[in-house]
Amino acid sequence: MPLLEVDNLTVEFPTRRGILKALDRVSFTIDKGEILGVVGESGAGKSLTGAAIVGLLERPGRIASGQIRLDGSRIDNLAPEPLRRIRGRRIGTIFQDPLTTLNPLYTIGRQLVETMQTHARLSDSEARRKAIGWLERVGIPAAAQRIDAYPHEFSGGQRQRVVIALALCAEPALVIADEPTTALDVSIQAQIITLLKDLTRDHGTSVMLVTHDMGVIAETADRVAVMYAGRIAEIGPVADVVRRPAHPYTDGLMASIPSLEHRVDRLRQIDGAMPRLDAMPDGCRFHPRCPRAFARCTEQQPELMAAGATQAACWLHAVS
Amino acid sequence: MTQHHRHTLEAVAVSHRFDVSRPWLQRIFNRESKRFLRAVDNVSFEIPTGTTFALVGESGCGKSTIARLAVGLYEPSDGDILFEDQPLSSARAQPALRRRMNMIFQDPYASLNPRWRVSDIVAEPIRAFRLATRPNEVQARVGSLLAQVGLTMRDGEKYPHEFSGGQRQRISIARALASEPDFLVCDEPTSALDVSVQAQILNLMRDLQQRLGLTYLFISHNLAVVRHMADRLGVMYLGRIVEQGPAETIFRTPLHPYTRLLLDAIPDLEQVGRSRTPVGGEIPSPIAPPPGCAFHPRCPLANDRCRTEKPAHTTTGDVQVACHAVQEGRDA
Numbered sequence: 001m002p003l004l005e006v007d008n009l010t011v012e013f014p015t016r017r018g019i020l021k022a023l024d025r026v027s028f029t030i031d032k033g034e035i036l037g038v039v040g041e042s043g044a045g046k047s048l049t050g051a052a053i054v055g056l057l058e059r060p061g062r063i064a065s066g067q068i069r070l071d072g073s074r075i076d077n078l079a080p081e082p083l084r085r086i087r088g089r090r091i092g093t094i095f096q097d098p099l100t101t102l103n104p105l106y107t108i109g110r111q112l113v114e115t116m117q118t119h120a121r122l123s124d125s126e127a128r129r130k131a132i133g134w135l136e137r138v139g140i141p142a143a144a145q146r147i148d149a150y151p152h153e154f155s156g157g158q159r160q161r162v163v164i165a166l167a168l169c170a171e172p173a174l175v176i177a178d179e180p181t182t183a184l185d186v187s188i189q190a191q192i193i194t195l196l197k198d199l200t201r202d203h204g205t206s207v208m209l210v211t212h213d214m215g216v217i218a219e220t221a222d223r224v225a226v227m228y229a230g231r232i233a234e235i236g237p238v239a240d241v242v243r244r245p246a247h248p249y250t251d252g253l254m255a256s257i258p259s260l261e262h263r264v265d266r267l268r269q270i271d272g273a274m275p276r277l278d279a280m281p282d283g284c285r286f287h288p289r290c291p292r293a294f295a296r297c298t299e300q301q302p303e304l305m306a307a308g309a310t311q312a313a314c315w316l317h318a319v320s
Numbered sequence: 321m322t323q324h325h326r327h328t329l330e331a332v333a334v335s336h337r338f339d340v341s342r343p344w345l346q347r348i349f350n351r352e353s354k355r356f357l358r359a360v361d362n363v364s365f366e367i368p369t370g371t372t373f374a375l376v377g378e379s380g381c382g383k384s385t386i387a388r389l390a391v392g393l394y395e396p397s398d399g400d401i402l403f404e405d406q407p408l409s410s411a412r413a414q415p416a417l418r419r420r421m422n423m424i425f426q427d428p429y430a431s432l433n434p435r436w437r438v439s440d441i442v443a444e445p446i447r448a449f450r451l452a453t454r455p456n457e458v459q460a461r462v463g464s465l466l467a468q469v470g471l472t473m474r475d476g477e478k479y480p481h482e483f484s485g486g487q488r489q490r491i492s493i494a495r496a497l498a499s500e501p502d503f504l505v506c507d508e509p510t511s512a513l514d515v516s517v518q519a520q521i522l523n524l525m526r527d528l529q530q531r532l533g534l535t536y537l538f539i540s541h542n543l544a545v546v547r548h549m550a551d552r553l554g555v556m557y558l559g560r561i562v563e564q565g566p567a568e569t570i571f572r573t574p575l576h577p578y579t580r581l582l583l584d585a586i587p588d589l590e591q592v593g594r595s596r597t598p599v600g601g602e603i604p605s606p607i608a609p610p611p612g613c614a615f616h617p618r619c620p621l622a623n624d625r626c627r628t629e630k631p632a633h634t635t636t637g638d639v640q641v642a643c644h645a646v647q648e649g650r651d652a
Binding site: 041042139155157158185186187188189190191193194212213214215216218219220238239242243252253254256257258259260261263264266267268269270271273 | 378379484485486487514515516517518519520522523526541542543544545547548568571581582583584585586587588589590592598599600602603618
């Protein structure tokens with residue numbers, strides 16, 4: 001049984017001008033110990049998916065239908081208190097900006113100790129010892145002294161290391177990392193990605209890695225879900241999605257990324273922009289920008305279907 | 321009347337310091353001296369006309385300070401910036417030369433006035449430099465500028481908030497081109513954009529360069545983007561250019577250990593599932609840079625000389641590099 005099952009998840013935002021569907025029947029699973037990358041451009045719904053799973057949807061957003069199951073039991077319909085216990089204990093979170101996760105008024109040691117004691121019975125000295133252990137594991141030098149420092153006394157890269165320690169210290173089964181390295185410089189990004197990969201492998205933690213950076217996903221994830229306009233366009237093993245994309249959007253996305261290996265005269269571009277939530281086209285949401293669209297694409301919305309080694313929501317792969 | 325200049329822009333031993341001292345009274349009480357941040361330290365480069373010179377580096381390396389120096393928004397503390405062989409300070413005094421340089425910024429949300437219609441935004445430089453005076457003449461110019469960046473005259477009637485990020489960057493480019501410049505400084509022009517839109521803007525910038533013979537100073541932290549755009553490349557670390565030369569050469573055979581680290585650190589699509597040992601350490605504060613070579617605390621090749629003596633630039637082939645290890649052949 002997969003650790004996390006997201007089943008036809010639909011998220012709506014009621015507005016004065018009607019209900020906007022920000023996520024439309026999104027389904028995927030994450031196995032134990034697996035890293036699932038979720039990639040897409042701004043507004044595709046990737047962060048929203050993460051927020052819905054940890055129950056942190058911002059009002060007036062709401063889960064309109066569908067289910068989210070962790071280890072087989074539903075977590076999408078929980079009351080705030082049991083949900084809060086799951087968040088932290090069973091699901092850890094890492095966000096883009098470490099300063100919004102860390103409380104500036106408390107030492108990082110106090111934040112680690114508090115997090116661990118909320119979720120497990122630990123004496124103060126035991127918790128402190130464990131906290132120092134975690135700081136060492138995430139690569140904070142002189143952890144025994146630095147544990148009493150405040151967040152502002154750390155550099156951006158080190159703060160993100162502390163956030164990773166915070167997310168993992170309760171030994172959750174699943175970590176949701178939303179753009180964990182976007183605010184960091186490339187040399188620091190490489191350190192953080194390696195750290196995240198090593199630690200989650202050692203603890204058998206599953207990871208949902210949300211990012212716009214396909215390079216980070218290619219290097220880190222086992223499988224990847226490509227999102228477009230609130231839906232999953234394609235999902236499958238990373239190597240297949242990167243090398244043999246089945247959905248024209250994935251294909252265009254890959255080709256528009258400038259390469260370090262060779263220089264081309266022109267980058268392939270996807271003309272136009274992603275549709276707005278209040279002006280979704282009929283049929284496949286990508287068809288107005290799709291170079292391979294045909295009549296059926298304008299009328300009927302495709303669901304995920306087998307396409308080589310991956311699954312793609314594209315009529316090109318329909319067996320008729 | 322235009323003379324032929326080999327280089328549009330030339331920086332000769334340029335340094336720029338920021339005063340980061342504490343207030344005067346506090347300094348007196350604590351007996352502190354003034355403190356300076358050397359954002360740019362003895363930097364020289366030249367940009368041949370019609371080509372793109374790119375600067376890459378991580379935060380705090382001084383690349384945006386150079387962008388501002390290159391259009392005269394800052395004055396160098398030492399050294400000279402020459403625009404077509406004239407010192408920039410005197411070039412900027414002449415409106416005829418000032419209109420020939422312009423800048424495109426990173427954030428298309430912050431760099432356009434939200435209260436102005438797009439056509440007024442694009443028309444402003446035309447009016448300011450009196451390139452056209454009669455309203456229908458101005459309108460015609462605005463129309464052709466919008467067409468050049470892939471927008472329509474109808475878009476001119478709208479306000480910036482009605483556009484997506486990529487379209488806003490097109491508006492910024494149209495405005496930058498309105499004064500008919502020869503030289504554009506582009507500071508992270510696609511960093512705020514999604515990749516599919518980034519491809520549109522990069523293609524547009526290369527088309528415009530070919531069509532109009534523009535010279536670019538292109539600033540970015542993204543090496544893949546730089547590789548796509550640059551003819552020549554400078555790699556910056558803590559205020560200095562540690563390696564510069566033809567972009568292709570540097571990408572093929574990077575010499576400086578920092579350039580190699582940067583190239584190695586970038587996650588690349590073609591390397592699915594690679595595992596690696598990233599270089600440790602953080603970027604030091606530019607207020608108190610390490611002595612000797614500023615990169616030595618993170619450098620795998622550092623020795624005692626690197627810790628004490630600042631490396632000078634040496635030229636190997638077409639490439640200039642500032643590294644003791646490369647000079648001594650310790651870099652194998």
